[in-house]
Amino acid sequence: MITENKTYDELAIGETATVTRVCTARDLYIYAHASGNLNPLHLPNDTHDDLEAVAPSMWVGGLISAVIGNVLPGPGTLYLSQNLKFAERVHVGDTLSITVTVAEKRPDNIVVLDTRVTGPDDRPVAEGQAEILAPRTKVHLEGQHIPNLLVESHVHFEKLLERARPLPPIRTAVVAPEEPAALGGALLAARQSIITPILIGARDKILAVAQAEGDDLTGVEIIDEPDHREAAKRAVALARDGEVGAIMKGHLHTSDLLSAILSKSTGIRTTRRLSHVFVMDVPGLDHLLLVSDAAVNIMPDLQTKVDITQSAIDVGLAIGLELPKVGILSAIETVNPAIPSTLDAAALSKMAERGQIKGGIVDGPLAMDNAMDVNAARTKGIISRVAGHSEILIAPNMEAGNMLAKQLTFVAHAEAAGIALGAQVPVILTSRADGEMARLASCAIAALYQEWRARNAQAHG
Known part of the structure; x- marks a missing residue:
């Protein structure tokens, strides 16, 4: 792609340029990072009362600077001033047309531009005037590239949680939740109504962690079993008897948990x-x-x-x-x-x-x-x-x-x-390195899997 500017001498009154742009959620995240404006009304996943995210007005203004800097007059242009009046709000998915028109040429390479942004159905979004210093020399730019940006959003996990929340909470045996991440992940999923936890481990350690973290264990069942291997066996027994629909690993070795699950005499292994x-x-x-x-x-x-x-x-x-x-x-x-x-x-x-x-x-x-x-x-x-x-x-x-x-x-x-x-029930194997979203999503997957399995069993008689 070759970009060529218009010098002051080449610009003509009435000359115009229009660029179209679709507003995306990615745009709003990038603008929030670049500007530091974290107003929740401008963030797609953090809006309140189910309101649709609104693009920041100055993001809309930035689209005008892109037309001026890239097209008319183009590379080499410098801003002196810009005024804008905003008439409408922009939302994710809106297609915008950004138009710049040469209104006046003044001495010393100063040019006045009429600037206008319209949205769907050509409705006015923003109007104003820019005063710029037009380039004096011709510039040709070929193949300009800037690094790509990665937006770390996890929208797919959000959708998993949305699907899991309406389901009945899955009763889950949480084995050895004796450190903050293990206990916190289970309680977080409980607050989201995804699981109903049954905590199996050393009661005094579980209560101490809850107190240190400010967690309320009122109404949460605790089975006091300090030995991790025995705690794993208790969880497996609950699953074997149909008392729980999932098992969640806490602060114990994975081998201790799997050993109880795979026991030939008392485990819950299946033919798979x-x-x-x-x-x-x-x-x-x-x-x-x-x-x-x-x-x-x-x-x-x-x-x-x-x-x-x-x-x-x-x-x-x-x-x-x-x-x-x-x-x-x-x-x-x-x-x-x-x-x-x-x-x-x-x-x-x-x-x-x-x-x-x-x-x-x-x-x-x-x-x-x-x-x-x-x-x-x-x-x-x-x-x-x-x-x-x-x-x-x-x-x-x-x-x-x-x-x-x-x-x-x-x-x-x-x-x-x-x-x-x-096994007879899904096993949630979390790690201390897992964040809150990963722990929640693991519980949601277990709940969705059990619901899918129940539907399949019902469909096949």
């Missing part, structure tokens, strides 16, 4: 292999991204991968994916006997075609680039409904899955929630 599904809200991605298995199965064989894939599809269906697109990952996108994961991927794809894996579209092997990027898939000549559109990524082993999930979290700034499936 236990596996973990990360549900990730990645900034800039227009859908949730599921990653499995990154936490339980170290080197899964083909049959284990069948269970991992089926459980991930089930979670996808439960959280609202209509027909989950599953990419089976490897280092390359072609079958190569020297790379066993490519053979497993091809087998999983064929098994899905023949109904051994149900509810989603499965394709592989796919490398990470062509699993997520349409252009990368096209470059490799891959024709697939999944390539470039993957909503679920199945890792070849736990190491790869764990690295992928943590890269998305700590480099791509994703929020990561998730649950383990394969």
Whole structure:
């Protein structure tokens, strides 16, 4: 793209330029960061009384400066003054037309411009005049680029919470909530009416944490069991007896909890292999991204991968994916006997075609680039409904899955929630590093999964 300015001598009275722009939520977030104006009326997720977010008036004014600086007169222009009168408010989704017209040329390269912004149906939004110093010399700019900005918003998790809140709170055994993050996450989900927690652990430690954090445990059931392994067994017993619909990990070793869940004599294992599904809200991605298995199965064989894939599809269906697109990952996108994961991927794809894996579209092997990027898939000549559109990524082993999930979290700034499936109830495996949104979303996923499973059972008699 070539940009060329108009010098003072080239400008003519009546000359005009118009640019159109759509107001987006991203614009409002960026303006809030740049200006420091955190008025909640201008933030899409923080408006009150369900009012629609209003674009700041000076953001609208900034659109005028963009036309002046880029088009008329263009590069080299400097502002002297700008007055504006605002007639209407702008909301996310509005298409605006910004028009600048040369009204007067004065000595010393001073030019007066009429400025006008109109919205849908050509309604006036803002009008005024700008006084500028027009450029004296000709400027040609070719291929100007500025760095992209990443807006760390997690709108997909917000939608999950909206879907989960109307459901009956799921009774949840919270094992060893004996430190602030573990107790706080459970109580936060309870305040959002997503879970009804039953706290199992050392009563004195739980009460001490609640007092230190200012949390009120009135009406919250506490089962006093100081030994973590025994606390895990108590939680599993409640699930086995149908007293709770989910188990939530607190401040204990994951191995202690899983040992109780997988016990052959007293556990709650099912015929499906236990596996973990990360549900990730990645900034800039227009859908949730599921990653499995990154936490339980170290080197899964083909049959284990069948269970991992089926459980991930089930979670996808439960959280609202209509027909989950599953990419089976490897280092390359072609079958190569020297790379066993490519053979497993091809087998999983064929098994899905023949109904051994149900509810989603499965394709592989796919490398990470062509699993997520349409252009990368096209470059490799891959024709697939999944390539470039993957909503679920199945890792070849736990190491790869764990690295992928943590890269998305700590480099791509994703929020990561998730649950383990394969037991009689979903298991919420949270970490001390998880923020409030991740803990809430994990509870919401468990509630939505249980509701989806109940609907399926009812539909099939």
